Amino acid sequence: MAMAGEKGRGRWFVIAVPYLWLLALFLAPFLIVFKISLSQDVVAQPPYAPQLDLSNGLSGLTDFLSQLSLANYGYVLDFSNEFLAAYGSSLIIASISTILLLLVGYPIAYAMARAPRSIQPTLLMLVILPFWTSFLIRVYAWIGILSPEGLLNQGLMALGVIDTPLEILNTNLAVYIGIVYSYLPFMVLPLYSALEKLDLTLLEAAADLGCPPVKAFWKITFPLSLPGVAAGALLCFIPAVGEFVIPDLLGGSDTLMIGKSLWTEFTVNRSWTVSSAVAVLLLLVLVIPIVIYQNIQQRELEAGK
Amino acid sequence: MRKGLTWFNVTSIVLGFAFLYIPIILLVIYSFNASRLVTVWAGFSTQWYWSLLENEQLIDAAWVTLRIAFFSSLAATVLGTMAALALTRYGRFGGRTLFSGMIYAPLVMPEVITGLSLLLLFVAVNFDRGFWTVLLAHITFTMCFVAVVVQSRLVTFDRTLEEAALDLGCPPFQTFFKITLPLILPAVVSGFMLAFTLSLDDLVIASFTTGPGATTLPMRIYSQVRLGVTPEINAVCTILIAIVTVVVIIASIVTKRAESQREAEERAALQ
Numbered sequence: 001m002a003m004a005g006e007k008g009r010g011r012w013f014v015i016a017v018p019y020l021w022l023l024a025l026f027l028a029p030f031l032i033v034f035k036i037s038l039s040q041d042v043v044a045q046p047p048y049a050p051q052l053d054l055s056n057g058l059s060g061l062t063d064f065l066s067q068l069s070l071a072n073y074g075y076v077l078d079f080s081n082e083f084l085a086a087y088g089s090s091l092i093i094a095s096i097s098t099i100l101l102l103l104v105g106y107p108i109a110y111a112m113a114r115a116p117r118s119i120q121p122t123l124l125m126l127v128i129l130p131f132w133t134s135f136l137i138r139v140y141a142w143i144g145i146l147s148p149e150g151l152l153n154q155g156l157m158a159l160g161v162i163d164t165p166l167e168i169l170n171t172n173l174a175v176y177i178g179i180v181y182s183y184l185p186f187m188v189l190p191l192y193s194a195l196e197k198l199d200l201t202l203l204e205a206a207a208d209l210g211c212p213p214v215k216a217f218w219k220i221t222f223p224l225s226l227p228g229v230a231a232g233a234l235l236c237f238i239p240a241v242g243e244f245v246i247p248d249l250l251g252g253s254d255t256l257m258i259g260k261s262l263w264t265e266f267t268v269n270r271s272w273t274v275s276s277a278v279a280v281l282l283l284l285v286l287v288i289p290i291v292i293y294q295n296i297q298q299r300e301l302e303a304g305k
Numbered sequence: 306m307r308k309g310l311t312w313f314n315v316t317s318i319v320l321g322f323a324f325l326y327i328p329i330i331l332l333v334i335y336s337f338n339a340s341r342l343v344t345v346w347a348g349f350s351t352q353w354y355w356s357l358l359e360n361e362q363l364i365d366a367a368w369v370t371l372r373i374a375f376f377s378s379l380a381a382t383v384l385g386t387m388a389a390l391a392l393t394r395y396g397r398f399g400g401r402t403l404f405s406g407m408i409y410a411p412l413v414m415p416e417v418i419t420g421l422s423l424l425l426l427f428v429a430v431n432f433d434r435g436f437w438t439v440l441l442a443h444i445t446f447t448m449c450f451v452a453v454v455v456q457s458r459l460v461t462f463d464r465t466l467e468e469a470a471l472d473l474g475c476p477p478f479q480t481f482f483k484i485t486l487p488l489i490l491p492a493v494v495s496g497f498m499l500a501f502t503l504s505l506d507d508l509v510i511a512s513f514t515t516g517p518g519a520t521t522l523p524m525r526i527y528s529q530v531r532l533g534v535t536p537e538i539n540a541v542c543t544i545l546i547a548i549v550t551v552v553v554i555i556a557s558i559v560t561k562r563a564e565s566q567r568e569a570e571e572r573a574a575l576q
Contacts, residue, residue: 010477011395018388018448019400022407025445029422032429046428108321111314123318125557130325132498132549134506136523136530137542141328144335144534151331184325235413242415244509249530259417266421266513276425279418286415294409297453301393301460 030283037276038068048273072277082256083278087285089256093172093247094240097179098233101187104180105232109191110221113198124192131185139178139249146174146250170252178246183239187232194228195221227296234293238286258282329546336539353540363525363541369436370505370522377443378500384444385451385500386493390481392452393459411449419446420513427514434516442514443504450503451496458492491560498556502549 039048050067052060076083112123130138145151146169153165168174198221206216244259251257258278266275336354340347357363388408392401411419423442427434466488470480486493508523515521522541529538 015391029426107317111317238413
């Protein structure tokens with residue numbers, strides 16, 4: 001079955017190079033983060049202890065192990081610090097954003113899948129194009145629109161809808177707008193690919209049997225698009241939980257998100273060990289959605305074969 | 306059943322695209338504003354573009370960013386294509402589940418985690434932080450995107466051509482470069498472009514892994530944005546948007562042309 005490399009060194013080489021790369025630069029770093037999350041901050045270079053020192057043989061290892069502690073986790077999980085609230089609020093903000101993304105993205109994907117075949121590639125390209133332009137730029141664009149003297153408030157005041165500017169920038173509402181705007185292509189694309197594969201004769205059959213279109217949508221189209229819904233939702237939800245740029249630029253000082261807390265802990269408080277513990281716990285929260293996402297991706301590819 | 310455009314479908318598309326494009330268009334328009342106040346229109350001017358030319362910090366940062374983006378996406382394309390081949394062509398091998406896990410996880414991994422973990426790795430092995438560490442970090446996270454793009458092309462690909470070449474005694478290495486690579490080239494090119502733009506765009510991972518002398522453009526833009534919206538930033542953003550748009554449009558025309566040429570050749574070969 002496989003391309004001839006099967007027997008030769010070629011096969012070994014093609015597998016080993018990316019494999020070793022990822023082991024060294026993706027997996028190993030996580031183990032280091034885990035180790036540092038069990039260490040203590042010290043004023044030294046590097047700024048954490050204990051260091052594994054094997055010059056005295058095995059006693060170095062036991063010394064090292066005995067000095068590891070769960071103190072950082074205790075600190076992060078202490079209610080008097082804001083981390084627990086930040087985990088909770090990140091999960092809530094990411095969930096609400098994902099629901100909003102589905103509500104905005106589904107009609108767009110649906111309309112694209114129903115558009116004449118000849119214009120579908122153009123529509124697809126138009127959805128992808130903003131994704132190619134910088135994420136930071138797209139978030140930045142909203143600052144100019146949502147600020148109190150921004151274009152949205154100016155427009156609404158000129159139309160006489162409001163008298164005083166709306167406070168949108170630096171609130172959670174701005175964070176939702178930012179997430180929905182930036183992640184929209186990630187939602188639309190999997191939905192589109194699921195809806196585009198839909199066998200239209202099923203809907204014809206339903207209509208012939210007297211099923212009204214709205215009912216046919218809920219009984220046929222929506223259930224068959226669920227793999228796309230799941231893929232799109234996870235593709236948006238998982239990174240949104242750890243989002244940093246959007247809450248930092250659009251959110252207010254009371255917008256709590258764990259990505260921002262991690263960044264602050266690292267850059268302002270300079271505690272590497274506490275940031276590592278925050279990262280490990282964030283990963284624990286996300287491990288189940290990530291595994292589900294991988295399984296969906298895997299199944300998609302097997303089905304494509 | 307109803308193919309074609311109902312009023313509902315037209316409205317969804319128009320509103321959806323308006324939402325996607327209006328913020329970008331406003332940003333571009335206000336980069337030509339004569340006033341320093343970004344929200345008050347005071348006539349057309351290109352002064353902010355000229356003042357960019359004197360902003361050496363920004364030009365330096367742009368140069369660093371372009372070099373990192375180019376070299377990291379080149380390496381990521383090679384590694385990602387190898388990873389895609391390993392996943393689709395070589396059947397089961399030891400640790401395949403771990404391997405595919407390491408390919409998919411970075412796609413959704415929050416950037417703060419990837420950035421922090423790579424930084425701690427570089428510190429642990431005592432690697433001086435700067436240009437090279439950002440480059441290594443970018444190769445690592447973008448190669449997975451390349452792998453997924455190329456993989457999706459490889460699974461829908463007609464294997465009989467490869468098998469025919471191998472049956473006729475063509476060595477595997479040569480088969481790859483003569484048959485497989487030309488056929489998956491559009492996917493490899495879009496993988497490269499994706500890696501390039503992701504690297505160009507990255508703020509969080511670069512901020513964690515960089516060191517003295519390697520400030521990238523997003524880091525520079527970010528630190529200025531935190532101080533407020535300025536027309537210079539609008540001008541920088543407009544230039545970046547223009548570059549990306551032109552490149553994407555050219556690439557899509559080229560791949561379309563290559564594809565129709567290939568189809569024509571396939572038809573000719575069958576006759």
